[in-house]
Amino acid sequence: MRPFAYERPTDAATAVALASVPASAHVTAPVQYKGGGTTLIDLMKLDVMQPTTVVDITAIDDEAMHRIVPSDEGLRIGSLVTMAKLHADPSVVRDYPLLTESLWQAASQQLRNMARLGGNVLQRTRCLYFRDTSYDQCNKRVPGSGCAALDGSNRGHAVLGTSDQCIALYPGDWAPALVALDARVEVLGRTGKRLIAFADLHRLPGTTPHIETSLSPGELITAFIVPGGPRRRSLYRKIRDRESYAFANASAAVAIELDGRTLRDVRIGLGGVATIPWRAHRAEGMLRGQELTEANARAAAEAEFGDARTREHNGYKVVLGKATMVRALLDAQAMEVPR
Template structure:
């Protein structure tokens, strides 16, 4: 592990000040960052420990929630308001990792997880544009069973690993950040980036900016929601395909819908084409399948992951069918 300086932030302002140091990283639970440091993929010159920052979940008068970035994943999944008003989020977190990891991992850190692509982790023998821009991407012609089918580029075909973030994408969450230039509120869909020609730039955070909170707007539709994760084994494993969905019906027709996919792209994928296809239409299995087909129209398979396209379609159809049955 590369030597680094260590400091502990007393409050948000202190964290922002300390985080302005060149090549500084914020340390929350460390469940991803420390692993990457051990593998020398991440080489921060300084770590700013933010585990002492407030870890609170605040219920707003309108029914929404403000979730402090230092809140542990277990605490968020078990919170009564989350389980009642946003069940897809609780289920996504519980599907995401072992209890030990959930007990350590923070909400802010979950947003900043880096890909689990094997070639990204292989610093000794593989080319990776995410690790070294301009080097090339060995995954494109290599073993790519777990890689992206949507939004990929010639520079990178890696997928985002988070389950929690798929639910947050479906819930129209807002990411609150603070840096030397002040405070910003970022729509969740604008927080993560598609790879383009700079896959090393994974988010729209500016250098030294700190995630301070996640805002969940009040959404009555979210009370009837779920999360399904398809993976190679039922124990701790990353998604081949996952679906976060919320559905509201009115007389057998789709009054409102939220839909996002995981395991298929460089960022949590909001399924806007499917939502548009279903809004106002009949809530039938055929309609759900047609919407899934519309969403996957632009999917591009690699050598080993063509199965993901059909898997995504079937999972979308099944999850929406389950929600529609519960709504009737």
Template sequence: MRPFSYQVATDGASAVALASVPASAHVTSNVQFIGGGTTLVDLMKLEVMQPSTLVDISSIRDEDMHKVVQTETGLRIGSLVSMGQLHSDKAIVRDYPILTESLWRAASQQLRNMARLGGNVLQRTRCSYFRDTSYEQCNKRIPGSGCAALDGMNRGHAILGTSEHCIATYPGDWAPALIALDAQVEVLSRSGKRTLPFSELHRLPGATPHIETNLRPGDLITAFIIPVGPQRRSLYRKIRDRESYQFANASAAVALDLQGDVLRDVRIGLGGVATVPWRAHRAEAMLRGKRLTESAAARAADEEFKEARPRGHNAPKVVLGKRTLVRALLEAKAMEVS
């Protein structure tokens, strides 16, 4: 690990001031926020990330960044709430099972106790070509160097949202649930607070996979806002190589509004198969207003994965992704909801 300076922020405004850099330095900025540090510290040890300055936000006293507030209009979750705190909240377990299940199936209990939700959505890919600096070809790590995964060992890589410059998979579990629930992200910058749809937080790789989000220099995520919707009949299903502490080969976050067996509304987020948290708009459009049957779910899954672009080792993800989505839809339909 290389030398770095360390600053401690006591409130959101001071954190933003310490981390802000000129707009021209957006891509090359070496200032990083650190909360739980469960991803950043690992990448620093590997010398994949080499920040010159860390701004510690774990001591911020702003109360609204540490709270979970549920009202008639929805849910507000502070960005410094830990994964463990949210998934053990009994009211959220009851009313938002899609959120708590996605957190429960992520990482270990020790990591969930440390990791903060703001940092969770910004975690970097688990692509071995990105995390191992002995590989020189990684456009995320060294822009313009190429992508070794394209013709390398790519069993765990993405089949949706890819480009000729990057096929790295977004690894998180909670983000697909957030995108399915039409969440918004509250962001603090030197110019004040703003909100953006969670679906606009992450960027497809395109020709610039090293630019992963639409956050600006010094932007600090302060909260997630989730409007009331079909969250009671919801779940998260994750398929992985082993049952405990493993990243998804395919996952589906599903929320349904059923009238009888007809879908008045359906929300679907996919994980493990795409370069960003993936909203399954094609599948939703095919299902909305229709009877939810196994054949209807299968047709919707076929439609969603029609644009999949597998490369060699990850070809089985096409079938796996479809079956995971169908299973999640049918299990959500069968839920008993009070």
């Protein structure tokens, strides 16, 4: 690990001032925030990330950033809340099972105790070519260098949202749940606070895969806002190589409202198959207002994966992704929902 300066501000404005230096918003930015550090420190040890300054935000004395606040309008979650704290919150367990299930199936208990939710949604790709600096070709790590995964080992790479410059997978479990629930993100920058749709937080790789989010340099996530709407009949299904501590080969975050067997509303987020947390708008459009049958669910899944682009080793993700979506929809239909 390279030498770096360490700052531990006690208020958010000071943290933002320390981090708001002229820089491009990618891996080479000289200042990085650290929450739990479960991703950042790992990548610093691998020499993938080389910040000259680390700003530890865990000492920020802003109660709102550490609290979970439910209301009739929805849910406000501070960005410094740990994964473990949200997963154990009784009101979230009852009213937002999708959020708690996706956290329970992520990482290990030790990591969930450390990791903060703001950092969780910004975790970096698990692509081996990104994380191993002995490979020269990685447009995400070294812009313009190429993508070794295109013709390399790509079993774990994305099939949706890819480009000729990058096929790296977004690895998180909680983000597909947030995108399915139409969450918003509160961020603080030098000019003040702003709200953005969670669906707009992550950027498709396109020709600039090194720019992963819509955040400006120095902007700090302070909270997540989850509105009301379909939430109690919601769940998360994750398929992985082993049951414990493994990233998704395919996952589906589903929230539905039923009128008998007809879908009054349906929200679907996909993980394990795309370069960003993926909102399945095409499938939702086909299902909304229709009877939820296995045949209709399969047709919607076929349509959602119609534009999938596979490489030599990851074609199975299309079959698995469709089956996971169908299973999640039918399991949500069969849920017993508390009144």
